[in-house]
Amino acid sequence: EVQLVESGGGLEQPGRSLRLSCAASGFIFDDYAMHWVRQAPGKGLEWVSGVSWNSGSIVYADSVKGRFTISRDNAKNSLYLQMNGLRPEDTALYYCAKGTGSSTGGGFDYWGQGTLVTASS
């Protein structure tokens, strides 16, 4: 059974940093791209960032480019999102999602339950 478990969310002041983690199990982690998708309270889905199976391709939404860094550790079956320079508009539930293929395109066939990030003073 595929499982994705996010952690690391919380309340942080604007301008500060948070690091999200996603522990994956139930599939061959280093065969697939991984992504972060967020959802602001009461709003729709917004793709944030994706990383290919071997970290050779990394892509970001314009809204987070230069502030967020995605990474993965295939030895630990883990995905990360380093969030620097937090802004109030980054407040959202952050989902870890498994890509349907090895590259950064494609859809998302499994999702975690999300970790809530609140950027507020």
Next chain:
Amino acid sequence: DIQMTQSPSSLSASVGDRVIITCRASQSISSYLNWYQQKPGKAPKLLIYTAASLQSGVPSRFSGSGSGTDFTLTISSLHTEDFATYYCQQSYSTPLTFGGGTKVQIK
């Protein structure tokens, strides 16, 4: 960036109704279109990938069609458990983008 526009943004329907949701891309995306279902307090679930392929385990009352810029998600006969919000997503190019969602409510 490719913009995805869904319509309607919400609809009311009864159990047994046929429901059609449309999604339009701002440029051609071939068949690189996916559909998701999200229930309150839950993570999204993949229903349809590459416009018309049913994800494993998804009931056959769900179907997708279209190519280029215009796509539809059809629920042939609405069940109680289908009341949810549905999103389309293009996987043609990054940044990957979603439609604004369609909330299917009980009439």
